[in-house]
Each structure stands twice: as C-alpha cells, then as structure tokens.
Amino acid sequence: MxxxxxxxxxxxxxxxxxxxxxxxxxxxxxxxxxxxxCRGGGCGVxxxxxxxxxxTARAMSKAHVDEESLVRRQVLACCITPRSDxxxxxxxxxxxxxQRRCQ
Amino acid sequence: xxxxxxxxxxxxxxxxxxxxxxxxxxxxxMGLIEVMSDExxxxxxxxxxxxxxxHSIVLREADExxxxxxxxxxxxxxxxxxxxxxxxxxxxxVSRIDAGVYPKSGRRLEFFxxxxxxxxxxxxxxxxxxxxxxxxxxxMPDEGVIRGFRINRLDHCLLGGPNIDECGRLxxxxxxxxxxxxxxxxxxxxxxxxxxxCSTKPHDVAFVIQPEPxxxxxxxxxxxxxxDVIHAADMIGKYRIPVDVxxxxxxxxxxxxxxxxxxxxNRNEVFSGGYVHYPDTPTLTWDTSQMGPAQFSQDNIARESxxxxxx
Ligand code: FES
Numbered sequence: 001m002x003x004x005x006x007x008x009x010x011x012x013x014x015x016x017x018x019x020x021x022x023x024x025x026x027x028x029x030x031x032x033x034x035x036x037x038c039r040g041g042g043c044g045v046x047x048x049x050x051x052x053x054x055x056t057a058r059a060m061s062k063a064h065v066d067e068e069s070l071v072r073r074q075v076l077a078c079c080i081t082p083r084s085d086x087x088x089x090x091x092x093x094x095x096x097x098x099q100r101r102c103q
Numbered sequence: 104x105x106x107x108x109x110x111x112x113x114x115x116x117x118x119x120x121x122x123x124x125x126x127x128x129x130x131x132x133m134g135l136i137e138v139m140s141d142e143x144x145x146x147x148x149x150x151x152x153x154x155x156x157x158h159s160i161v162l163r164e165a166d167e168x169x170x171x172x173x174x175x176x177x178x179x180x181x182x183x184x185x186x187x188x189x190x191x192x193x194x195x196x197v198s199r200i201d202a203g204v205y206p207k208s209g210r211r212l213e214f215f216x217x218x219x220x221x222x223x224x225x226x227x228x229x230x231x232x233x234x235x236x237x238x239x240x241x242x243m244p245d246e247g248v249i250r251g252f253r254i255n256r257l258d259h260c261l262l263g264g265p266n267i268d269e270c271g272r273l274x275x276x277x278x279x280x281x282x283x284x285x286x287x288x289x290x291x292x293x294x295x296x297x298x299x300x301c302s303t304k305p306h307d308v309a310f311v312i313q314p315e316p317x318x319x320x321x322x323x324x325x326x327x328x329x330x331d332v333i334h335a336a337d338m339i340g341k342y343r344i345p346v347d348v349x350x351x352x353x354x355x356x357x358x359x360x361x362x363x364x365x366x367x368x369n370r371n372e373v374f375s376g377g378y379v380h381y382p383d384t385p386t387l388t389w390d391t392s393q394m395g396p397a398q399f400s401q402d403n404i405a406r407e408s409x410x411x412x413x414x
Contacts, residue, residue, distance in 0.1 A: 038414065040120075040364050
C-alpha cells in the first residue's frame with residue numbers, strides 16, 4: 001500500500017512505499033523539507049509532529065523522543081512508517097555551533 | 104619521544120538502540136570480529152583483525168544512541184599511578200575501577216573531560232593476537248580473517264562538547280599529547296576544533312565545539328589504502344548504509360575518508376593515509392574562511408551536517 005505524506009507549512013507532498021520510512025521516501029522522491037541527519041534515530045534533526053494519520057515507529061533515541069514527545073506525536077521521520085496518509089509538521093532544528101562566513 | 108605514557112585510543116563503548124542491527128552493521132558489514140557477548144548486559148565486544156588486545160569496540164544496547172565512554176591504553180601500571188595525581192591537580196575528580204570490573208581489563212582510572220565525556224585509562228588488557236602468532240608470524244592471515252570493510256584497527260575519535268580549549272590543555276599538559284591541528288573562527292580566533300596526537304599519527308583524539316556536553320561525532324577505523332576506502336564505499340552503497348560524506352580527503356589530517364552512520368545514527372569513519380607527526384612538527388591552523396578545504400579538500404565544500412549532526 002502506498003501512502004501520501006504531506007508536509008504542512010511547506011506544502012510539500014511525496015509518496016511512501018511499503019516498508020520505507022518517511023525520511024527515506026522524502027529523499028527518494030528528491031524532495032527537501034525535513035532535515036536529513038543520521039537516518040538512524042540517533043541525532044534528532046528529522047523530528048516531525050504527526051498532525052494526522054497512523055504510523056508505526058522503530059526504536060528512537062530517548063534523548064530526542066521521550067514519553068512526552070510520543071504523547072504529542074512528535075517523532076523522528078527516519079523511524080516512522082506510515083499506515084495511512086500522513087500530515088506532518090517539521091519541528092527538528094539543528095544547532096549551529098560553527099557559523100561559517102561565506103566567501 | 105619514544106612512545107610511552109598514553110599509547111592509543113584502546114576502547115570505545117557505543118550505545119546502540121538495537122543490538123542485532125548493530126551486530127549486522129559492525130560485524131557482518133564492517134567486518135569487525137565479535138570476540139565476546141553478554142546477553143544479560145546486552146553488550147557485544149569486537150576487535151579489528153590486526154589488533155592484539157582482546158577488544159576495542161563495545162556495543163551496548165540502550166534507549167539512547169551516543170557514547171558511553173572512551174578508554175585509552177597507557178604504557179604500564181606505573182603510568183596510571185603517575186597520572187592520577189596530575190589529573191587531580193588539573194582539577195578533575197578521578198575514580199578508581201578495580202581490575203576485572205571491565206572484562207579482560209586491568210584496573211582503570213575514570214574521570215569526566217571538560218567537554219562532558221567519560222574517559223578511562225588502563226594499562227592492561229588480555230591479548231589474543233591477530234591470528235598470525237608472534238614467532239615467524241608471516242604477513243597474511245587466513246582467508247576470511249580480513250573481511251567486510253577490511254579494517255586494520257581502531258584509530259581515533261572525535262568528541263563534541265563545550266570547553267574544548269580546556270580539553271586541549273588537559274591532553275597537552277597532563278597527557279603529553281601535541282596539538283597537531285586546530286580550526287578557529289576567522290575573526291574571534293575562538294577554537295572550533297582541536298586535533299591532538301600522542302603518536303606519529305595526525306590525531307589520536309579530536310574535539311569539536313558543540314553546545315551540549317558529551318556528544319559523539321564519530322569513531323574512526325584505519326584501512327590499508329585509499330583503494331580500500333573505495334571498496335568500503337562500494338559495500339556501504341550495496342548495503343544501503345546511510346552516508347554522511349562520500350569518499351573525499353580531509354584538509355585537516357589529510358586522510359582519505361568516508362563517513363557513514365550505524366543503524367542507531369552513530370557516525371563512523373573509515374580512512375587511510377595522512378602525514379607523519381613528530382613532537383617538533385608545528386601546529387597547523389585553519390580558519391572559517393577556509394572551512395571547505397579544511398573539511399574536504401577534493402571538492403572544497405564544507406558539509407553542514409558534518410558539523411551539526413551528532414549523537
Ligand atoms: S536523521 Fe537522525 S534521527 Fe532521523
């Protein structure tokens with residue numbers, strides 16, 4: 001079963017194929033919207049809030065997804081697989097310790 | 104400097120979210136040798152083929168990814184005795200861990216670095232060799248000993264956290280490392296990364312500035328040649344292992360490198376090459392006006408993810 005994933009605010013859509021996580025489907029579709037990091041549930045940069053729809057999740061680092069986040073349906077896009085069409089809001093941020101000066 | 108004092112990074116304990124997936128990655132794909140496992144503690148112990156010590160990588164299943172600790176091997180027990188008061192004089196609390204608490208290991212000293220990382224020192228670990236023996240050893244192990252990414256040994260790690268100048272001072276003043284290279288902000292001259300060596304390698308440990316303490320940037324393994332880096336890259340592609348930065352060369356340290364992630368998001372590197380460092384080699388400094396060439400010298404493009412994605 002294929003599902004449609006919609007990113008709120010960015011007004012971006014892509015298709016998820018069976019067994020694939022949301023982040024790899026976004027990458028596979030050549031779209032940009034969710035930050036891409038470790039793709040293993042460890043770094044937290046791909047965090048999204050699931051506004052609508054059902055999904056299954058594999059193990060995610062507690063450092064980024066604790067019980068409270070789970071209740072709020074704030075999860076890691078690289079660890080969730082859709083079980084219906086999904087509507088997501090991107091909430092992951094990356095800290096910028098090194099500000100590069102462009103030249 | 105004949106190599107005494109701290110010898111090398113000898114053991115890294117990595118937290119993984121799923122032990123079976125970690126075993127597939129580190130043992131089946133990368134080709135590390137699993138020497139022991141502890142089902143109760145949910146740990147796997149591994150070594151690279153050309154290491155003589157019992158293990159160098161410990162994988163521990165946990166609910167967070169990241170780094171448990173790094174441990175450096177020192178020359179002998181007297182080195183531990185001599186270092187303890189010097190570490191305390193630097194201002195760190197040192198705890199003593201009895202022999203045997205860590206398997207196959209002699210006593211350890213443990214303390215927290217100013218960057219927030221747990222670090223240990225030990226002098227003794229059981230040696231099981233590299234399969235060649237030590238008398239008339241030959242040069243080639245049996246077929247199948249060298250496999251996967253063809254990793255020779257654990258090489259270094261990069262740790263992210265605050266207070267990296269203090270870490271640099273600790274490693275130089277107390278542990279007798281040299282500062283081989285440094286990245287600084289072009290204007291403020293603040294340190295952004297410090298590369299430190301206790302050997303003739305360009306680095307044995309490095310620190311990169313991060314707002315949060317105790318972050319894990321990567322652990323790195325040495326390959327024989329740049330050809331082996333490309334071979335590893337082909338296997339990384341075949342097995343769909345997530346890549347952070349594809350084959351390239353570092354400006355800093357000059358290593359031929361590829362960066363990828365384990366299934367829990369911890370970053371790994373395999374690399375070959377680099378220059379020879381001596382204690383009289385001057386410190387090399389790079390600044391933010393040249394972040395591209397400092398990071399990746401074949402395309403001179405700095406990678407945002409390389410500075411911001413950590414576990
Ligand atoms: S990309 Fe790192 S947690 Fe998803």
